[in-house]
Amino acid sequence: MAERGIPLAAGNGLAITAGDVGRELRLESLRRRESWKTEEAERILRYGAFVGSVVECHATLDRAMNRARSHITAMEQEGRSVHNGTVILADSLGSSRGRFDRAWHAPAGGLWGCLIHANTLLPQSRNLIPLGVGVACCEAVRETGIGAELRWVNDVLVDGRKVAGFLIESFFSPIHREEYNLIGFGVNVNNRRFPPELQDIALSLSQVLGRSIDLNRFALLFMAKLSFAFGLLYREEELHLRDEGGGDPGWHPMLRAWADLSGTIGRRVLFGFDVMKNPQYQATVTGLTESGGLILRLDDGHEKIEYCGEIRYL
Amino acid sequence: MSSEIDFDEILSKYRSDPFDYVDVCATHTGVVRFRVKAGDAVEAPGGEWLQIPGTALYEITRERNPKLIAAQTNGTVSDIRTDLEGQFVEAGERLLTIRHPLKKKEIIENILKEVLYLFRAPERAKYYFALDVQSRIDKKGARAVTIDAGEEVLTMSLMKRDTPIYYSGERGVIHSVYFSPGVSVNQGDPLLGVCAPEKLPLIQKIITRVKADWDSE
Numbered sequence: 001m002a003e004r005g006i007p008l009a010a011g012n013g014l015a016i017t018a019g020d021v022g023r024e025l026r027l028e029s030l031r032r033r034e035s036w037k038t039e040e041a042e043r044i045l046r047y048g049a050f051v052g053s054v055v056e057c058h059a060t061l062d063r064a065m066n067r068a069r070s071h072i073t074a075m076e077q078e079g080r081s082v083h084n085g086t087v088i089l090a091d092s093l094g095s096s097r098g099r100f101d102r103a104w105h106a107p108a109g110g111l112w113g114c115l116i117h118a119n120t121l122l123p124q125s126r127n128l129i130p131l132g133v134g135v136a137c138c139e140a141v142r143e144t145g146i147g148a149e150l151r152w153v154n155d156v157l158v159d160g161r162k163v164a165g166f167l168i169e170s171f172f173s174p175i176h177r178e179e180y181n182l183i184g185f186g187v188n189v190n191n192r193r194f195p196p197e198l199q200d201i202a203l204s205l206s207q208v209l210g211r212s213i214d215l216n217r218f219a220l221l222f223m224a225k226l227s228f229a230f231g232l233l234y235r236e237e238e239l240h241l242r243d244e245g246g247g248d249p250g251w252h253p254m255l256r257a258w259a260d261l262s263g264t265i266g267r268r269v270l271f272g273f274d275v276m277k278n279p280q281y282q283a284t285v286t287g288l289t290e291s292g293g294l295i296l297r298l299d300d301g302h303e304k305i306e307y308c309g310e311i312r313y314l
Numbered sequence: 315m316s317s318e319i320d321f322d323e324i325l326s327k328y329r330s331d332p333f334d335y336v337d338v339c340a341t342h343t344g345v346v347r348f349r350v351k352a353g354d355a356v357e358a359p360g361g362e363w364l365q366i367p368g369t370a371l372y373e374i375t376r377e378r379n380p381k382l383i384a385a386q387t388n389g390t391v392s393d394i395r396t397d398l399e400g401q402f403v404e405a406g407e408r409l410l411t412i413r414h415p416l417k418k419k420e421i422i423e424n425i426l427k428e429v430l431y432l433f434r435a436p437e438r439a440k441y442y443f444a445l446d447v448q449s450r451i452d453k454k455g456a457r458a459v460t461i462d463a464g465e466e467v468l469t470m471s472l473m474k475r476d477t478p479i480y481y482s483g484e485r486g487v488i489h490s491v492y493f494s495p496g497v498s499v500n501q502g503d504p505l506l507g508v509c510a511p512e513k514l515p516l517i518q519k520i521i522t523r524v525k526a527d528w529d530s531e
Contacts, residue, residue, distance in 0.1 A: 099476070101445065123437075130474040153474040170477035181475070273440055273471075273496030280496065281363050292473055302365040308440045308471045309496065 013108075014057045014089045016216055021052030021087075021223050028224035031143075041228075047238075048231025050085035051115065052223045061090040063097070064114035068182045069171055072116065076175045082116060087223060089113040096186065098165060100274050105198060109191035109206075111219050115226065117181040119170070124291060125233045126181070127307075130154050130168055131258045131292050132233060133183055136225035137164045138261045141187075143221055146208050150262040152285070152294050152311055156187075157263075160313070161203035163188050187222065189213055229254070255288055264294075269311040271296060282314060321523050328421050334414040336387050340407045344376035345400065348410075352394050356385040356412060372409060389414035418528045425520055426490060430507035431483045435499040439472040441479070442495045456488040460511065468505065486510045489517060 025045050032041035061067050067088050075082045090113065093106035106112045119126060134154025141148040141156060141163060148158050156164035167184035188204035190212045206212050232254055259265065264285050271294075272279040283296035286303065293307045340346065349370040350356060356369035368385035375381070392413035403409070416424070435441065443451060444466045450459045461467050461481050468479040490507030493499050509517055 099474070127473045127475070166474070168475040170475070172478070172480075273442075278496065298361075298363065298365050300361065300365070302361065302367070304363060304365040307438075307473055307498070310474075 013059065013091050014111075014216060014219060016052075016055045016057060016089065016219055018052055018055055020216075020220055021055065021227075022049075024220040024224040025049060025227055028228060032228065044231035044235050045227055046231065047234035048227035048229065051227040051230055052087050053085040054083040054087070056086070056088045058088070058090040060092050060094060061088070062094045063184075064088045064090055064093065064112060065167065065169065065182050065184045068114045068116050068180075072171065072173050072180060076173050082118065082173075082180070084116070084118040084120075086116040087113060088116070089219065097167075099167060100277070102276070103195075104165065104186055105191075105195055105202075106186055107191050107193070109189060109215070110204070111185070111187040111189050111215060111222065113185055113219075115183040115185070117183060117230070119179040119181050121233060122237055125237050128233060128252060128254050128292055129181060129183070129230075130166065132229035132254050133166050133168065133185070133226065135254065135257045135261060136229040137166075137185065137187060137222060139225045140218065140222040141205065142261075144205060144209065144213060144218070146205060148261075150258060150264065151313070152262065152264045152288075153292075158203055158205075158208055161201055163203050163205060163208075185222075187218070189215055189218055232257075251290060255290070255292060258292075259288065264311070268314045269296070270314055271306060271309055271311050273309045275310040275312055279312075280309075285311070321520070324425055325524065325527050328416070328424075332416045332421065333389075334387075334416055334420070334424070335392065336389070336412045336414050337408050338371055338383075338385075338410045338412060340374060340403045340405055340409055341381070341383055342374065342376060342405045343403065344374040344381075345402050346398050346409060347373045347375075348394065348396070348399055349373065349382075350391050350394070350410070351396075352391050354391045356387075356389060356391060358385060358388040374403075385412065387412055387414045418524070421528070422521055422524050423490070425524060426507060426517065427504065429513075429517065429520065430489055430509050431486065432504040433467075433481060433483055433506040433508060435470075435493075435501055435503050435505050436479065437470060437472065438498060438501045439470045440496060440498055441468050441470055441493045441505055443467065444469055444478065451488070456491055457514070459488050460486065461488060461508065481506075481508075483508055484510065487514065489514070 029042050029045055072082050092108045093112050096104040096106040098104040130153045134150050138148050138150050138156050146158055148156050151157050154166050155162055164187040169182045171180045171182050188202060190206045191204050192207055194202045236252060265287055268284050270279050270282055283298045285294060286297050287295045289295060289305055293305045296304050298304060349372055359368045360366040370382050370384050373380050373382050389412040392411050394410040447467050462485050463482055465481050466478045467481040470477045470479050486508040488506055489509050492504045499505060
């Protein structure tokens with residue numbers, strides 16, 4: 001939040017190093033002390049410290065996801081290992097897109113990029129990555145003083161309009177077939193103009209605050225939150241594997257964090273796999289399953305659980 | 315895939331016993347309490363969005379957490395392991411069998427599944443065609459689209475994480491599509507039925523023969 005000292009002066013393009021990320025993690029450890037024991041917060045951040053191990057900053061790219069794929073391919077062809085946690089950033093993207101065949105508007109001023117995560121999580125933890133990414137971004141936005149909330153799965157909304165979106169795709173490296181999670185992110189930070197079709201549904205942080213935000217500082221904040229989110233997934237996995245129990249049985253702390261930031265539970269929604277093109281049914285959200293699925297109560301009183309798809313609030 | 319099919323044998327098998335026998339197994343370890351008995355009729359999930367659960371078959375309790383398991387297919391309980399009532403069972407233990415009456419369309423599909431190469435779902439998730447394959451299908455129709463091993467044919471979507479699915483199997487045309495976008499597919503269930511282009515006439519012959527035989531009754 002602004003009163004915690006996030007500088008609000010606008011910058012000129014992204015310029016971040018892995019060292020900057022390391023310093024931000026130390027600040028994140030301090031921020032987490034309000035709700036976590038110091039040693040626990042530090043332990044979690046150590047697990048997630050791979051995020052931002054390498055940071056690439058580009059003036060422009062066609063798509064950050066494409067750059068991630070070509071980077072992994074090139075590294076393999078050279079017989080080198082990809083640094084887990086590599087973050088690729090670009091001031092603007094030329095041909096970005098959202099899920100399915102949707103366009104994503106990514107001009108200068110926003111935070112556009114991709115995190116490369118070598119998939120070493122168990123399936124039950126990996127399924128929570130999309131929720132964790134949303135939690136990280138929502139927490140970062142709230143640190144700027146904006147009252148953002150999450151809409152299942154991971155849309156970050158302010159006043160019902162979307163300020164951030166994510167695209168998570170698996171990628172198998174061409175030679176060794178190693179599996180990576182490519183986590184594409186787009187946050188409307190200082191960009192203020194949207195195409196006509198997005199004007200009523202998209203919003204930027206600077207529009208909300210009425211002033212620009214230091215993009216580098218926000219990027220570091222987001223990466224620190226991502227470190228914590230990934231660290232939480234790894235720490236919980238270790239606790240369960242050692243049979244120490246990870247908090248309440250069946251209720252992962254990532255789900256608690258998501259629920260604390262979300263306004264989805266209790267809302268009347270329209271559900272669809274591709275809700276824009278093919279809305280399916282209306283229902284009321286009654287909760288989340290222990291693996292992050294959405295529990296929906298239809299008008300006939302029956303419940304249905306959805307693990308993929310999208311909702312829009314009614 | 316054999317190019318020689320004994321139609322008479324296959325059809326006589328389905329004519330004498332037009333049923334599928336669907337085994338219902340323990341979803342996980344736990345203590346089992348049955349909710350049905352041999353001979354009971356059971357219903358599959360219903361409703362426009364399949365939101366109405368099927369008939370409750372058994373309850374399984376693990377760590378004081380009871381879970382009710384419902385039928386996924388309609389039919390009659392033909393065999394039930396009553397010796398397991400109140401007992402602790404392992405995951406995958408067969409608990410009962412449902413005798414499911416087959417419709418003509420299901421018989422055709424069953425025969426085709428014996429002769430097509432079935433490309434199965436790696437995980438329970440929703441699936442849709444990769445953009446390139448979808449555009450080829452839109453232009454020419456699925457049965458004119460040939461896919462090769464290693465080709466990205468589908469996208470698996472789970473919790474808003476999309477995973478490309480690469481085809482592994484014999485080169486061929488997409489004859490049957492067993493999934494619908496937006497509907498979850500269980501792990502191991504077929505997604506695509508693929509056959510070599512030169513075998514398409516044989517497949518058509520099977521369909522025509524079954525339709526003709528069943529219609530003539």
